[in-house]
Structure formats: C-alpha cells, structure tokens
Amino acid sequence: xxxxTLYFCPRTRSFHALWMLEEIGEPYDLRVVNIRDDIQSExxxxxxxxxxxxxxxxxxxxxxxxxxxxxxxxxxxxxKGLAPAVDAPGRGSYLRWLFFAGSAMEPAFIDKAMSRETPxxxxxxxxxxxxxxxxVRALDGQEYLVGDQFTAADLMVGxxxxxxxxFKLLERAEPFAAYVDRLVARPAFKRAMARETExxx
Ligand SMILES: N[C@@H](CCC(=O)N[C@@H](CS)C(=O)NCC(=O)O)C(=O)O
Numbered sequence: 001x002x003x004x005t006l007y008f009c010p011r012t013r014s015f016h017a018l019w020m021l022e023e024i025g026e027p028y029d030l031r032v033v034n035i036r037d038d039i040q041s042e043x044x045x046x047x048x049x050x051x052x053x054x055x056x057x058x059x060x061x062x063x064x065x066x067x068x069x070x071x072x073x074x075x076x077x078x079x080k081g082l083a084p085a086v087d088a089p090g091r092g093s094y095l096r097w098l099f100f101a102g103s104a105m106e107p108a109f110i111d112k113a114m115s116r117e118t119p120x121x122x123x124x125x126x127x128x129x130x131x132x133x134x135x136v137r138a139l140d141g142q143e144y145l146v147g148d149q150f151t152a153a154d155l156m157v158g159x160x161x162x163x164x165x166x167f168k169l170l171e172r173a174e175p176f177a178a179y180v181d182r183l184v185a186r187p188a189f190k191r192a193m194a195r196e197t198e199x200x201x
Contacts, residue, residue: 002076004028005057007047009035010200014054016066016159018196020152022188024077032199067102070152071095082152090146094153097138097145101156104131109164132170135161139175143182150186158183 006021008014008030021028038044039051048055048064056063056072063069074083084090108128111118120127135157138145144154162180164170172180183189 002026003057003059005031007031007033007044007053007055007057008199009033009039009053010196012053013066013163015163015192015196016156017054017056017069019159019189019192020070020073020082020155022192022195023082023152023155023186024073024080025188026077030195030199065102067098067156070156071098074152081149082155084146084149084151090149093146094151097153098151098156100131100134101153101160104134105157105160105164109160109169112169113167136175139179143179150183154183 004021004026006014006017006028008018009032012035018030033039033044033053035053039053045051047057047062050064052064054064054066054069056069058072058076063072071083074080078085084094104125107118107123107125108131111123111125112128117127118125120130125131142148144150145157146153158180161170161176162184165172165176165180170176184193
C-alpha cells in the first residue's frame with residue numbers, strides 16, 4: 001500500500017490536495033501545519049523549502065505544488081478516472097487546464113488582490129480578463145473542461161475559482177457559479193470540507 005501523508009492547514013490552498021485525496025478515496029494521514037509558525041520551523045523547511053502548504057509525502061518522497069500533487073494522485077490511481085490516460089483523447093486538454101490553474105489563474109487573481117497591473121506582454125499569465133474569457137470559452141456548452149468527464153483539472157480550476165469567490169476576488173456569476181456549484185456538490189468535496197471545518201475548530 002502507498003503511504004500518503006498530507007501537510008495541510010485549514011482554510012488555505014492546501015484544500016485542493018485534501019479534496020483530491022477524498023476523490024481518490026485511499027487511506028491517508030494528515031499533518032496539520034500552522035502557517036503562522038510551524039511553517040517556519042527547520043523541520044517544515046525540510047518538507048517544503050518554499051515554506052508553503054500543501055505538501056504530499058509519498059513513501060518518503062515529497063511532492064509540493066497543488067497541481068503536481070493532483071496530477072500525481074490521478075496518475076497513480078488511474079482506476080478513479082480523474083485523468084485521461086496518457087494515450088487517450090483529452091489528455092492534452094487535461095494537462096493544459098491543470099497547469100493553467102497554477103500558471104495563469106493564480107497569478108492573475110493575485111494581481112487583482114494586490115491592485116496591480118503587470119503588463120500583459122511581460123506576464124506569462126496575460127491578464128485576468130483574458131484568463132476569465134479563456135475559461136468561459138472552455139466551458140461553453142460543456143459541464144467540465146475535458147468533454148463530459150470530471151478530472152483533476154476541474155478540481156484545480158474549480159477549487160481556485162471557488163477560493164477566489166470566497167475571497168471576493170471573483171463575482172459569483174455565470175458561467176462560473178453553475179460550474180462551481182456542480183463541483184462542490186460532489187461527495188468528495190463535502191467530505192473534505194467537513195474535515196477542514198472540524199480541523200479549523
Ligand atoms: N504554489 C503553491 C501555493 C501554496 C500556497 O500559497 N500556500 C499558502 C497557503 S494559501 C501558504 O502556505 N502560505 C504560508 C506562507 O507563505 O507563509 C501551490 O499551488 O500549492
């Protein structure tokens with residue numbers, strides 16, 4: 001059996017990985033890390049020198065960065081159907097949107113949070129308006145980003161949209177509202193949310 005340990009702090013981006021673990025449904029351990037102090041310890045520096053959560057320890061190997069954690073889990077447990085197989089149609093689109101969450105959505109929303117404008121030709125993420133327009137186009141006429149299948153790419157993109165809505169950085173409006181509502185209705189999301197709420201105290 002694979003030994004899975006998630007370094008997690010409630011009410012942070014580490015929720016992406018918690019939700020993914022619940023989708024996978026394999027046993028895992030949680031180590032709660034307080035991002036105000038624990039994260040600065042020497043011990044946590046050895047887990048993630050970036051001093052960020054989440055981190056997933058797999059049989060002693062450490063994986064950081066939420067999209068990488070989700071990609072690894074989806075590929076390690078292919079029977080859960082959370083990623084198209086390497087040689088299946090949709091694999092390219094799946095990877096595209098999975099990476100888009102971290103490389104385009106995140107920095108574009110942080111620009112907004114910081115009330116700053118990075119020139120779009122300089123920024124690898126372009127700008128928030130174009131990021132949103134790209135997602136609107138990707139979701140046009142479909143329930144999920146890759147055909148009719150929920151994948152880890154939806155988890156990362158949807159969880160990021162939900163996070164940004166909760167922080168009032170994104171209006172709860174269509175088409176994103178219906179998409180996020182569909183994702184948060186998943187039993188695995190609800191289990192992860194219940195676990196997080198319990199841990200947040
Ligand atoms: N690129 C990372 C970002 C993770 C991240 O920003 N984590 C925040 C919590 S929301 C954190 O650990 N902050 C602690 C700190 O910077 O002191 C990922 O996608 O997993």
